[in-house]
Amino acid sequence: MVEDSTCVMDYTSEFTTYEIFKNRNALCNWARDVGRRNGLVIVIKRSDSGSGRKERVTLGCERGGHYRNMNKNSETQTDKKRKRETGTKKCGCPFALKGSKLPNDNWMLTVFCGVHNHPAAKHLEGHSFVGRLSQEETSLLVDLSKTMVRPKEILSTLKQNDVLNVSTIKTIYNARQIWP
Incomplete structure (x- = not known):
């Protein structure tokens, strides 16, 4: 480009x-x-x-x-x-x-x-680099995943906690694959 x-x-x-x-x-x-x-x-x-x-x-x-x-x-x-x-x-x-x-x-x-x-x-x-999850966001994702919260709701929770968060649903799915 x-x-x-x-x-x-x-x-x-x-x-x-x-x-x-x-x-x-x-x-x-x-x-x-x-x-x-x-x-x-x-x-x-x-x-x-x-x-x-x-x-x-x-x-x-x-x-x-x-x-x-x-x-x-x-x-x-x-x-x-x-x-x-x-x-x-x-x-x-x-x-x-x-x-x-x-x-x-x-x-x-x-x-x-x-x-x-x-x-x-x-x-x-x-943007892949900006969309990465911080350690706090990752630990929140793991906790919410263990309580069977849907990825869509996890993403909305992350965005409510941090206004500058630009993660996508794909980021949530990928992180869940890594952290079972």
């Missing part, structure tokens, strides 16, 4: 914060919540656990980067088979946030590039 390259959305002010986070998860959750409120999906692009260097994490837009064909035989079989048409949500979005660990084990977030080259999503339903 090719986006119009003239579409530039600057979200630097939304992600600029002087807050010091207690840990890496708090930093990532804050960035994802801000992204979700603005119609963006924020994912971890790169992570460095330290090992001689300062711990850091790079967050970016899920649409950053480009599609990579992972088919090993794509070059050798082009003559034999017609190349499969694929669609991708990747459009080379340059958005990047840098999180770094401070000497006192707290974390700080800086905006490296606050620009997106695509419009924000109007509805985040259907």
